[in-house]
Amino acid sequence: RRYGQYTMNQEVTKVTERPPFDRSGSQDSLDELCMEAYWTELENIKKSHENRQDDQEVVVVKEPDEGELEEEWLKEAGLSNLFGEAAGDPQESMVFLSTLTRTQAAAVQKRVETVSQTLRKKNKQYQVPDVRDIFAQQTGSKEKEAPDGTESQSVGTDENKYRGKDDQASHLGVGGKDLTPRVPKEAPASETDINLEVSFAEQAVSQKESSREKIQRSKGDDAMLLTYRVPKDKTGTTRIGDLAPQDMKKVCHLALIELTALYDVLGIELKQQKAVKIKTKDSGLFCVPLTVLLEQDQKKVPGTRIPLIFQKLISRIEEGGLETEGLLRIPGAAIRIKNLCQELEAKFYEGTFNWESVKQHDAASLLKLFIRELPQPLLSVEYLKAFQAVQNLPTRKQQLQALNLLVILLPDANRDTLKALLEFLQRVVDNKEKNKMTVMNVAMVMAPNLFMYHTLGLKSGEQREFVMAAGIANIMHLLIKYQKLLWTIPKFIVNQVRKQNTENHRKDKKAMKKLLKKMAYDREKYEKQDKNANDADVPQGVIRVQAPHLSKVSMAIQLTEELKASDVLARFLSQESGVAQTLKNGEVFLYEIGGNIGERCLDDDTYMKDLYQLNPSAEWVIKSKPS
Numbered sequence: 001r002r003y004g005q006y007t008m009n010q011e012v013t014k015v016t017e018r019p020p021f022d023r024s025g026s027q028d029s030l031d032e033l034c035m036e037a038y039w040t041e042l043e044n045i046k047k048s049h050e051n052r053q054d055d056q057e058v059v060v061v062k063e064p065d066e067g068e069l070e071e072e073w074l075k076e077a078g079l080s081n082l083f084g085e086a087a088g089d090p091q092e093s094m095v096f097l098s099t100l101t102r103t104q105a106a107a108v109q110k111r112v113e114t115v116s117q118t119l120r121k122k123n124k125q126y127q128v129p130d131v132r133d134i135f136a137q138q139t140g141s142k143e144k145e146a147p148d149g150t151e152s153q154s155v156g157t158d159e160n161k162y163r164g165k166d167d168q169a170s171h172l173g174v175g176g177k178d179l180t181p182r183v184p185k186e187a188p189a190s191e192t193d194i195n196l197e198v199s200f201a202e203q204a205v206s207q208k209e210s211s212r213e214k215i216q217r218s219k220g221d222d223a224m225l226l227t228y229r230v231p232k233d234k235t236g237t238t239r240i241g242d243l244a245p246q247d248m249k250k251v252c253h254l255a256l257i258e259l260t261a262l263y264d265v266l267g268i269e270l271k272q273q274k275a276v277k278i279k280t281k282d283s284g285l286f287c288v289p290l291t292v293l294l295e296q297d298q299k300k301v302p303g304t305r306i307p308l309i310f311q312k313l314i315s316r317i318e319e320g321g322l323e324t325e326g327l328l329r330i331p332g333a334a335i336r337i338k339n340l341c342q343e344l345e346a347k348f349y350e351g352t353f354n355w356e357s358v359k360q361h362d363a364a365s366l367l368k369l370f371i372r373e374l375p376q377p378l379l380s381v382e383y384l385k386a387f388q389a390v391q392n393l394p395t396r397k398q399q400l401q402a403l404n405l406l407v408i409l410l411p412d413a414n415r416d417t418l419k420a421l422l423e424f425l426q427r428v429v430d431n432k433e434k435n436k437m438t439v440m441n442v443a444m445v446m447a448p449n450l451f452m453y454h455t456l457g458l459k460s461g462e463q464r465e466f467v468m469a470a471g472i473a474n475i476m477h478l479l480i481k482y483q484k485l486l487w488t489i490p491k492f493i494v495n496q497v498r499k500q501n502t503e504n505h506r507k508d509k510k511a512m513k514k515l516l517k518k519m520a521y522d523r524e525k526y527e528k529q530d531k532n533a534n535d536a537d538v539p540q541g542v543i544r545v546q547a548p549h550l551s552k553v554s555m556a557i558q559l560t561e562e563l564k565a566s567d568v569l570a571r572f573l574s575q576e577s578g579v580a581q582t583l584k585n586g587e588v589f590l591y592e593i594g595g596n597i598g599e600r601c602l603d604d605d606t607y608m609k610d611l612y613q614l615n616p617s618a619e620w621v622i623k624s625k626p627s
Contacts, residue, residue: 285345332366561609
């Protein structure tokens with residue numbers, strides 16, 4: 001009998017009953033009561049699996065061979081051309097490597113060395129690069145400047161501005177101390193900006209070097225736990241979905257390198273898992289891969305990014321009112337859930353399913369069942385271990401930084417579905433006065449559903465299981481509470497992308513000039529054509545904004561210190577007639593296009609003069625966001 005569809009190393013471990021953990025007398029009973037929802041949810045999951053016909057394949061997670069992990073990592077980081085059969089001129093990666101911080105470069109170097117040693121051991125015939133050759137050209141420049149052109153990566157006083165008094169995370173020890181996450185009770189907490197301008201790994205290095213004593217002094221001082229917010233940035237906050245695909249790909253490469261560097265600095269092992277490909281259902285609702293679900297859903301609703309069944313289950317729960325006491329915690333009847341699943345599979349896409357017959361608690365149980373029975377976890381097989389390892393990071397700030405990078409790394413379908421789930425959970429928490437579901441209660445109930453694969457796949461003692469339960473509940477709590485922060489692309493990564501684009505443009509320009517010279521073209525003529533077209537007819541301190549889909553298709557706008565993106569939009573929309581009100585509701589946005597960025601949707605609070613100074617060659621276009 002099986003209680004979960006995921007295994008590790010071909011082992012299946014059943015859900016254990018709640019461990020009879022011996023609590024210290026000094027630990028008050030509030031923590032134990034807080035954990036009660038977690039163990040109850042596990043028991044409900046066990047009953048659910050007993051009543052479900054388990055006819056799906058098991059996803060076996062493969063432990064990679066020696067060197068295979070690092071080779072896969074380099075591919076994911078966009079550096080596969082440094083080694084193996086695909087090895088080419090290392091110069092191709094020099095532009096990318098030149099934008100890395102010291103800690104990022106160290107992370108890459110470590111993996112390249114491992115791959116090189118492994119390939120030599122296996123006597124591979126193709127070229128094995130010498131890591132010294134790859135990084136030789138980087139060492140000189142690293143001492144001088146950071147990716148954003150500021151001084152060396154030592155972080156220094158700027159980091160002190162963001163660190164605050166202390167941001168110690170709740171360490172999950174054993175022996176009756178701090179077994180559950182120390183979440184600030186609903187009382188207001190000290191709030192501070194989180195530093196998104198400096199590499200997270202470089203911040204960790206600086207913190208290790210300069211503040212060990214401070215951390216030791218403040219351990220156990222729960223009152224000093226800080227909460228974090230997204231800082232105001234004059235050049236605009238960049239969120240996931242704001243960048244063009246080619247730039248987002250670079251962001252993902254950098255996020256993986258940065259996450260690895262952060263874990264390296266903090267001494268946490270980061271190992272990506274690899275799921276063996278298996279046969280999965282190619283139609284239906286439950287136990288179907290997210291990508292397959294979306295393919296069949298997009299035939300009915302073009303452009304949809306979240307499975308229709310997932311959206312409908314959330315909608316049904318909300319129709320019953322989010323004030324219902326015990327929402328998400330109280331399970332539906334197991335036999336009824338089984339029957340509803342079968343009926344949904346048969347009638348959902350036909351449009352004949354009677355949603356009025358679905359009770360609110362049944363809909364909540366179906367939603368959790370959908371998440372659990374995905375053939376691969378919502379947090380992905382590759383990164384689920386890394387999500388779980390977040391609990392081992394020493395401070396809350398570092399936990400949030402790691403989660404931020406992990407969210408960026410999720411596949412689009414997983415990330416979009418996770419966002420819809422977390423937004424719904426926040427709406428549940430917003431009604432906590434009536435439904436009695438605080439953010440911690442919701443986290444306790446939802447954690448086993450998102451982390452089921454990892455929870456079921458480990459054989460561990462009762463103490464370790466208790467600590468793990470508290471740890472993943474804490475991660476779930478952070479995911480719910482800090483959604484706005486976690487879906488933000490850190491400024492230092494955006495700046496690294498800008499630098500990559502600038503270097504690539506320079507390289508392309510040199511190649512083009514060389515080609516034109518060979519072809520005996522007039523170089524001066526080319527250079528004139530190469531100038532930004534806007535410069536010819538726009539005076540200094542003025543930008544020309546294009547709006548091809550509006551009545552006023554173009555407008556020259558004087559830059560001032562206070563001019564924001566929202567002001568530019570307002571000027572255009574004030575010229576509109578019938579559709580103006582509709583457009584004001586967020587259907588069109590101002591974009592920064594070209595120069596040192598591919599394309600970027602600007603948030604309303606972007607100060608245009610500051611952004612113009614960062615990217616003077618950009619064009620400015622008002623248009624709608626692609627679906």
